[in-house]
Amino acid sequence: MYRILFNRYQQGYRTSKYPKTKIELPPNYRGRPKVNPTAESEVVKECIQSCPQQALSKKHLDMGRCVFCGQCAEISKNQFVSFTNNFELGVAKAQDLQTTGEIPDLKLNGLSEKTRKEFKKLFGRSLQLRQVSAGGCNACEADINVLSTPFFDWSRFGIQIVASPRHADGILVTGPVSKNMQIALQKTFEAVPSPKVVIAVGSCAISGGPFWNSEEILSGVDKLLPVDLYIPGCPPHPLTTLHAILSYFSR
């Protein structure tokens, strides 16, 4: 008992005040990209050609394909693409993944006013999610798990991961949907009572991620299920996920 109290005293209060207080991520962190369409065309061409994820076009970066490796920023010395340390990346519509650096505000572009009211009436202040890992590398899963630990503690917003799809309001999918997980994912989705949301977390779940073009995967959740919220990153920083979910369901 004494030891528990001693540790409690030593550990102190660790939960972040986010979103009331802003959190600054370190400068190396590669968050929201910024594309400069007026960059020198030689450099642009080189970046596009060498992008391992084929995520670049002359004017846009596809955040769904991008794994934020930062190679284009390195090649172009930040002239064509640069990565800011802004972690707010979630979008509700697939076309918004194509970005120049501007991302529509999820609070305005997430749920419609009507759905938002209905949602609030149905779920109140709680959101119960079922997580399905469908062929990822376990990094996304790990950074979702972290949201339940004391620092992020998303249960203070009423968000919880539940053990059964029957208890859930939606599913949180990670991984490119391997063919071997297709049936399990489909069944889990069907077992969630309507209305329900589908959230695709990580570049795999959005586009197949590093494994694009493999025969063993479907290359993204939206090949199988209707996706309501896309959270880019490889893996998304826990704050990216937290921000996207809070804004999407915000009242």
Add this chain to the structure above:
Amino acid sequence: MSDNYEFYPLTEGQAVSLPCIPHLHFYDFSNEVLSLMEKGASIVHYFGFIENERKELLLILRMPATDSTNKYKLLAAIAYAPSEYLAFTVNCKKFHLFERELYEEFKIRPIGHPNLKPVRDHKEHDKDKYWQLLGPAVHQVGVGPVHAGVIEPGHFRFNCVGERVHHLEIMLGYQHRGIEKLLASLPVSSPRFPIIIEGVAGDSTIAHINCWSRAIEGLLRNGRHDASLADGPTNEISKDEKLLKQVSIIRRVALELERAANHVGDLGALSGDVAFATPAAYFGRIRGEFLNLLLLLSGNRFGKGLIRPWRIRYIPTADTLEKIKNKIEELIPQIKNVGKHLLLSTASVEARFRGVGSVSKSQAYELGMVGIPARATGIGYDVRHSFASDLLTEVAGGKVTPVRISKSGDVWARAELRLLEIFDSLSFLKDILSDPQMIAYMSYANGASNIGSVSGTSSAKDRSCYLPSDIPPSSLIVTMVEGWRGELSHCLITSDLNAPTFLRYKIKDPSFHNWPGLEQALRGEEISDFPLCNKSFNLSYAGFDL
């Protein structure tokens, strides 16, 4: 035995030309394999590939050195593959999964194999083909593939009498993304390589990217005759040498951070499984601190994007390194308090951990287990010692992490070892980060501009982002790293074309050795002990399924 049948002594991290490896007839190969296994060899790789339209088998073994120095040597041989043969598994259980994989991929049938099921291919999998215990009181419990928490998918089939588990069978493959096939289809200089390798197992990102980077470096060193990195001038510390030191030190620092993060996370999960919420919460938070250190170092919480052949992409400033050191110094007493003085000194925790999920040393040896689960039974095998070819050992002069072993092989032993290894890693990091010489190497900033000449693709532009395309043909290299789960290894074989592709890019996550160990650990235990056993092993699904 005639010299012709002898296996080739391979050096970890050094490429050899493929024709150097003896190509044996299967009969000779088979005899030699059985005799080597009897002498105490363990498998590092055993897989098939196609050379000149001919199916061949490559076996790489590790053999304890004859003196008692804890060192191992590698032995390799290639055999012309028969369409079927008497399964090695019959005499040596270590081959169990390797032969199943071989059958799945190349249809080479090991006759007499006790459980010839597919490993990852679900199309061929007969759903009802699980081991089944018969009897009136026997019931089966099936769990997964989707689990109750945020965990990767896998199917567990328990044969129970009452609460007691008589047999557990684990069916994996749900995370199969076709990585090896994908890698073999790409040109060797494809920019996709590091991205895919970093996605083999996210929690072992650093270990996997280390293996790949060192393999590429080793292949190129072999292919070139000009002064390369490893054998540069020794009379003065050249730029290249500084660069090489920087690369090795930071790789090792990242590897130890990864180890500490995951071991801390596991201890938290174990606390959660015995319903001890206090340490579970604290360990969860402390794990995040380590991930944040990796974020500080690399811009990614798992270290993705940090390590590439010959270079570190984000060179830390002395200030960053100071911050990391201070954080580690702050965390050590906290981990001691939560781990040693709270979790492992609580009687009810000890009662749950001790004697549960035991694997004996002989079982662990028979199954070919590696890493913590093997060391927990008393097998003192650690790649960091047994294959200490890493330049860092030389640079760090005396600073090494000890090999920790325990005897009981139960959940307690695995938990205790994790805690010990955390402290070992952290004091190692503290030593490195307090040494001004090390700091100077790590923050050596002229590295980037130098890369062009090193990788042989010098041009006016900074070509540092590109991978070399002049990989030598018909070569083989094996690299090994002690990841936090154990021996992790990549084996690359290039084709005989002038612009070669990989005939085979084989990845072996330590989990491949250890999943059968988990099945063993649960025999005769209560089904409610499964979470505890599972977490104490904490094996990778993604790394196994590829």
